[in-house]
Amino acid sequence: MSGVSTEAKVGIFVLVGLAVLAYMTIRLGSFKIGGPEGYEVYAVFDQATGLKKMAPVEMAGIQIGQVEKIALDNGKARVTMMISKDVPLAQDVNALIRTRGVLGDKYVAMEPGTPNAPKLKDGQQITRASVPTDLDQVMARVGEVADNIRQITESLKVSIASPESTRNISEALANLRELTGSLKTVVSTNEARLNRIVSNMDRFTGDLSELSSDNKKALSETIKNFQIASVQMQKTIASLNSVMTKVDKGEGTIGQLVNNKQTIDDLNSTLASLKEVSKKIEKGEGSIGKLVNDDTTVTKIDEALTGINDYLARADAWKVFVEYRGEYVFKEESLRSELNLRLQPKADKFFLIGVVDDPRGKRAETQTYKTVDVDGVVTKTQTNSVTYNRDDLTFNVQFGKRFWDLTLRAGIFSSTGGLGADYYLFNDKLKLTLEAYEWRKDTNPRVRFAASYDFWNSFYISAGVDDIASDDGNTSFFMGGGIYFSDDDIKFLLTSAPSTP
Known part of the structure; x- marks a missing residue:
């Protein structure tokens, strides 16, 4: 190659480069020699x-x-x-x-x-x-969602940051502080009475459990007797059909009586006499006629009917609500469920009955006393042990009274005596709840605080803290929600359900 000039070398290099470029273009590109196949x-x-x-x-x-x-x-x-x-x-x-x-x-x-x-x-x-939805359309929709979120946050900011809302929240917190102070005073002054109530309720629930278990056999026998009675009723109906057949044929005493012409004539005569008596009553003749046509008697009957109507109106004014609440307890890593039935005779009064499935279970406390005599000195020691039965259901039996935005409750909370208060805000959309129960001599009561928000129709979300004053380290956060129905909703569901032919 020593005899090749520099220009020839450059030309050869350029030709080789162009050949490689053409090959790569054909190999990697879309160009094909000979046209498309x-x-x-x-x-x-x-x-x-x-x-x-x-x-x-x-x-x-x-x-x-x-x-x-x-x-x-x-x-x-x-x-x-x-x-x-x-x-x-x-x-x-x-x-x-x-x-x-x-x-x-x-x-x-x-x-x-x-x-x-x-x-x-x-x-x-x-x-x-x-053409599936592309990125531009997705970003446009994301922009619309962002605008909606911005409008919601601005509206929420205006509603909360207003002086009236700030004042309402401050008043609510002040009322809540006064309420907790009042509850503390009531509990401290009535601790002995509340302990007696709790003991009585424990004995009462135990008696109910024994009564239900002891009468299972009697209940089975009662159902069996109903079955026997239904069989006897069928036989009685068959016998009545046979008797009616004989009566139609004129057989027996009743058959002859019904089919006898003389009997029919006597019956017509009796009806004629009754017609005469009714005419006399209509004219006010005789004791019955005077009684029927006397204005005083009519007035008393009207008053009696009015009283009956008032009673029925009061009964119709009762409202019934069914509520289910489910909350996840983070410390227990389990769900706490509560099903309540609220009977409301008036707008400001109600009775509440319910059942609770608590992951902590029912608390049982055992106290052991030991006396030791050392060199003539008597020493008495006490040992407390606390256990929780997680398989037991607990019950609610409460009475409530509403005062404007505040509702006070008292009764049985999870099978123990307790007190509760509910404070409503924003047209009853937001509810703050404080409950105290499981009163013990040597430990603090179980105090629950919850906030729930009714966000759509009969659905709400809730969150709070359980056992705030616990001495045993049982304080836990919880979060959940619930749903409630009124008697009108239940009637609508029942009437809307398709009937089977």
């Missing part, structure tokens, strides 16, 4: 934003062709594609414009049609074509 099909899309000419056409992630032409056809995008001759497409194939990755290029994806369907020929149209 395959057949053309086209699809009409609502829009083809981002799709470029020479974009790949893929099926199952494998390229089977490329986009040859993109043109406007009656306000829509007509995309012409060159498909490899080795890949026949069914006439019901589905063409979609997709994006490779979040910010990648657009390409046409083919979803296979029915295997036995006829195949597309050169120049035919793909009738099934769609």
